Amino acid sequence: MAKQMQKRTLETRARLVAVATALVEQHGFAALRTEEVVQGAGVAKGTFFAHFRDKDALMDLLIGAGIDRQLDQLEKAPAPKTVEELVALQMPLIRFMTQERYVFDVILRLSGAAAIAEIGKIATTFGRFLELTTTWFERGHFRRDIPAELQADGMQAFVTQVMALHFCALHEDQGMEERLNIYLRAWLQPIT
Amino acid sequence: MAKQMQKRTLETRARLVAVATALVEQHGFAALRTEEVVQGAGVAKGTFFAHFRDKDALMDLLIGAGIDRQLDQLEKAPAPKTVEELVALQMPLIRFMTQERYVFDVILRLSGAAAIAEIGKIATTFGRFLELTTTWFERGHFRRDIPAELQADGMQAFVTQVMALHFCALHEDQGMEERLNIYLRAWLQPIT
DNA sequence: TGGCAAAATTGACTGCGGTCAATAATAAAA
DNA sequence: TTTTATTATTGACCGCAGTCAATTTTGCCA
Numbered sequence: 030m031a032k033q034m035q036k037r038t039l040e041t042r043a044r045l046v047a048v049a050t051a052l053v054e055q056h057g058f059a060a061l062r063t064e065e066v067v068q069g070a071g072v073a074k075g076t077f078f079a080h081f082r083d084k085d086a087l088m089d090l091l092i093g094a095g096i097d098r099q100l101d102q103l104e105k106a107p108a109p110k111t112v113e114e115l116v117a118l119q120m121p122l123i124r125f126m127t128q129e130r131y132v133f134d135v136i137l138r139l140s141g142a143a144a145i146a147e148i149g150k151i152a153t154t155f156g157r158f159l160e161l162t163t164t165w166f167e168r169g170h171f172r173r174d175i176p177a178e179l180q181a182d183g184m185q186a187f188v189t190q191v192m193a194l195h196f197c198a199l200h201e202d203q204g205m206e207e208r209l210n211i212y213l214r215a216w217l218q219p220i221t
Numbered sequence: 222m223a224k225q226m227q228k229r230t231l232e233t234r235a236r237l238v239a240v241a242t243a244l245v246e247q248h249g250f251a252a253l254r255t256e257e258v259v260q261g262a263g264v265a266k267g268t269f270f271a272h273f274r275d276k277d278a279l280m281d282l283l284i285g286a287g288i289d290r291q292l293d294q295l296e297k298a299p300a301p302k303t304v305e306e307l308v309a310l311q312m313p314l315i316r317f318m319t320q321e322r323y324v325f326d327v328i329l330r331l332s333g334a335a336a337i338a339e340i341g342k343i344a345t346t347f348g349r350f351l352e353l354t355t356t357w358f359e360r361g362h363f364r365r366d367i368p369a370e371l372q373a374d375g376m377q378a379f380v381t382q383v384m385a386l387h388f389c390a391l392h393e394d395q396g397m398e399e400r401l402n403i404y405l406r407a408w409l410q411p412i413t
Numbered sequence: 414t415g416g417c418a419a420a421a422t423t424g425a426c427t428g429c430g431g432t433c434a435a436t437a438a439t440a441a442a443a
Numbered sequence: 444t445t446t447t448a449t450t451a452t453t454g455a456c457c458g459c460a461g462t463c464a465a466t467t468t469t470g471c472c473a
Contacts, residue, residue: 035469038421063460073423078461137329141389148391156391174412183407186382187375197333199340199348215375219411220366227439230451255430265453270431 042080044070049087058088059131086149088135093150096136099125100157108165112213115165119188120206122158127192127205137189159185171217180217187212234272236262241279250280251323278341280327285342288328291317292349300357304405307357311380312398314350319384319397329381351377363409372409379404 048069052061063084067077081087099122109115127133135151142152159181166177191209194200240261244253255276259269273279291314301307319325332347334340351373358369383401386392 035420037469041421062458064458074460075424075462076422079421084460134330137385138326141385142391152389152391172411175407179403179407182382183379183404186378186404189382189385190374190378193329193333193381197344199334199344211371212375212378215367215371216408219364219413221411221413227450229438233451254428256428266430267432267454268452271451276430 038080041070041072041076045072045077045080045087046090049091053091057131058092058129058135061088063087085135085139089139089149089151092132092135093154095125096122096151096154097157100154100161104161108168108170110168110170112171112210112217115184115217116206116209116213119209123188123192123205123209127195130196133192133196155185172219183216184213187216230272233262233264233268237264237269237272237279238282241283245283249323250284250321250327253280255279277327277331281331281341281343284324284327285346287317288314288343288346289349292346292353296353300360300362302360302362304363304402304409307376307409308398308401308405311401315380315384315397315401319387322388325384325388347377364411375408376405379408 045066049061049066052065052069061084063074063077066087067074070076077087081090103118103122106118109118126136139149139151140155142148159178162181162184163177166172166180172180187209191205191212194203194208195205237258241253241258244257244261253276255266255269258279259266262268269279273282295310295314298310301310318328328343331341331343334344351370354373354376355369358364358372364372379401383397383404386395386400387397
């Protein structure tokens with residue numbers, strides 16, 4: 030349906046993304062300036078915005094790709110059987126998402142698709158994460174009184190909370206891994 | 222410790238806040254422009270930033286005041302005994318925080334104090350919310366296998382998740398209240 | 414091959430948050 | 444009252460995302 034671009038278009042776009050990727054690697058996400066990207070790619074400012082709705086759209090692409098790489102790793106691993114395994118398995122992903130305050134902010138902002146028409150990469154990865162973790166819970170190693178999907182949903186809520194608290198001065202005493210363990214034990218191994 | 226301002230300072234500050242409040246009432250939070258605020262208050266642009274570190278600091282004040290008003294109401298109510306009551310009680314607060322996408326974004330951004338030195342109003346309200354709900358759980362109407370504070374912490378995670386999903390096109394089918402009920406039943410009334 | 418419509422590119426321009434050296438108002442000391 | 448130190452205010456200026464009418468490039472067809 031959507032494949033009527035000129036070769037030039039693809040090239041320009043690829044150049045923009047390549048330059049942006051390199052710049053991010055050098056100076057981090059927060060320091061990225063569209064002006065630098067277009068200069069590096071040898072195009073005018075307007076061209077950038079002909080390819081990306083806004084700066085967030087580029088970030089969605091770059092950060093989304095990073096999350097996807099983490100999910101690829103997660104999918105390779107066997108389904109965790111204990112809370113400790115569950116947490117340990119997710120730590121690389123969590124660390125990626127909290128590498129910079131700015132990155133976490135972008136992820137929060139873009140994790141829900143703003144409109145059905147335009148589902149971004151990050152929003153897609155969140156769906157993928159839910160799918161994957163749901164299959165974990167379907168193994169039946171955790172709660173049996175609620176559906177696997179609800180368990181996955183809840184875990185996502187706790188993961189988000191842990192990341193948010195990581196950037197919160199009042200709670201920085203406790204590490205993310207330790208806190209997530211506490212949360213998930215309470216969520217997935219309740220004792221009635 | 223911090224009380225050596227001139228009368229003029231307090232007056233200017235009050236005028237800025239008053240004008241901002243009026244503008245927000247008319248056009249919402251997202252539409253607020255610092256330029257309009259200073260014009261309405263009859264001061265120069267720089268004066269605004271002598272009183273507030275940035276625009277977010279003003280928003281922190283305005284939105285924080287709104288949350289505080291909701292918490293005042295919450296404190297008046299008797300401690301809820303069922304999940305349904307728990308959810309219903311919080312809905313006004315939740316609706317306030319999700320009145321605008323922009324408001325929710327600001328809250329997320331400012332809910333954790335960036336630095337210990339400067340704890341904003343919104344961050345303070347989050348602490349207040351936790352304190353209040355912890356007392357609810359201390360009544361013992363819900364889980365007994367985990368401390369009241371952890372129950373409150375988890376509830377906050379679910380409330381945040383519900384609000385985030387509210388702005389997410391993929392999940393807008395379900396209402397916030399219904400979804401929160403499902404989450405909190407699973408969190409607070411597990412069946413082993 | 415020349416002509417033409419669609420698609421891609423351009424860069425000056427706008428909007429808006431935020432800065433800062435200069436200036437003015439205020440309170441305290443002489 | 445005059446001098447002096449502190450605090451508040453000013454507004455021109457900057458950085459950076461995002462816009463758009465004008466221009467160039469491309470692919471297509473006669």
